[in-house]
Amino acid sequence: MIGRRGGKSFVAALVAVFLACFFDYRPYLAPGERGTIMVIAADKKQARVILRYIAAMLNGIEMLKEMKARETANGFDLDNAVSIEVGTASFRSSRGYTYVAVLCDEIAFWRTDDAAEPDFAILDAIRPGMATIPNAMLLCMSSPYARKGALWDAFRRFYGKDGTPLVWKATTREMNPSIPQSHIDRALERDHASAMAEYMAEFRSDIEAFVTREVVEACVSPGVHERPFVRGTKYKAFVDPSGGSNDSFTMAIAHREDGRIVHDLTRERKPPFSPEATIAEFCKTLKDYGITEVHGDRYGGEFPREHFRKHGIGYRLSDKPRTDLYIELLPNLNSGKADLLDSPALVNQIVGLERRVSRGGKESIDHAPGGHDDLANSVAGAVWLCAEVNKAPTALFGTYDGSAGTQRNFYHSTAR
CATH class of the missing domain: 3.40.50.300 (P-loop containing nucleotide triphosphate hydrolases)
Known part of the structure; x- marks a missing residue:
């Protein structure tokens, strides 16, 4: 050393x-x-x-x-x-x-x-x-x-x-x-x-592990890799966009059920890939789950928002930066309220997150040098969205009638 x-x-x-x-x-x-x-x-x-x-x-x-x-x-x-x-x-x-x-x-x-x-x-x-x-x-x-x-x-x-x-x-x-x-x-x-x-x-x-492997694995449903659409369930989706050359483009879908936040689906496209084709594929999956609006960060400026809109999916910028999403994720992991899919890559990324404290005392949570957190970020975002539903913010919900092939939007407004 x-x-x-x-x-x-x-x-x-x-x-x-x-x-x-x-x-x-x-x-x-x-x-x-x-x-x-x-x-x-x-x-x-x-x-x-x-x-x-x-x-x-x-x-x-x-x-x-x-x-x-x-x-x-x-x-x-x-x-x-x-x-x-x-x-x-x-x-x-x-x-x-x-x-x-x-x-x-x-x-x-x-x-x-x-x-x-x-x-x-x-x-x-x-x-x-x-x-x-x-x-x-x-x-x-x-x-x-x-x-x-x-x-x-x-x-x-x-x-x-x-x-x-x-x-x-x-x-x-x-x-x-x-x-x-x-x-x-x-x-x-x-x-x-x-x-x-x-x-x-x-x-x-000043660098410590964000969460232990034991805590994360306790939240995983063994053998469950994806959950199908269930009529009447209000789903939320979060994406972590990428340009197709370095990081993965990921999406996670989750819903709230009996006081728990259930992780339903994860999609990841590793580079190289076409961002336009990936967005088109993700939008089809979103519609299958009755979702008309997705949340994500500011990556790529107007590009991802424009392409999601072309496929009938609204794109709302996340109110929280990456660190805040992980901070919101932690109590749901520690309390066992998050029900995660069985994905070794996702578990590894969450366990690999590091908590850093800057000279001014500001805390940040990010992946280690050379690591990745694209899956972890999208899942943390989906968990946050489902937790926010319980706080009754103004939200746009979508339901999908698979038999009729039609989609209906309902606006639910409640004062904070």
């Missing part, structure tokens, strides 16, 4: 080259088997930072240059039955290798137990591949972040203890005195909590 610009990537590359070039692993390898030094990061682009340092050593040091048998886009094959490769943080693609060493870069920013690829599962998939190689090394490096995940667990259990895995903690300036202290001082003045993590190697105390 070292602050930013403290030389983590260079040290990792140096370790990788030393282990690859100065140890003979062939006695422990079967005929045709190669030992692998794997550099793993959240994505291959990030992992290649270390690979470039490795390439500079193998290409620039004459003695090591002679050991190169082959160079590929993803690494090097050496003439001593060792390969150096870059990989991504996946417990599926990490299996099947015989590992000489594994270098895990910026592991604090890998997804934790809220993800389909949690950091603990990736490390568990790696360790069996190291079992037959004496002195095989697992080296995880990162600037610290939130107090969760594999890095926090290792720090909490092993830091400062003898006879255990070594946990190395150092500030940026301790590792790299060339970084001006004035630069760090300015960063501390701008955002103390962030700079303490970035340069002083301290875990952030």
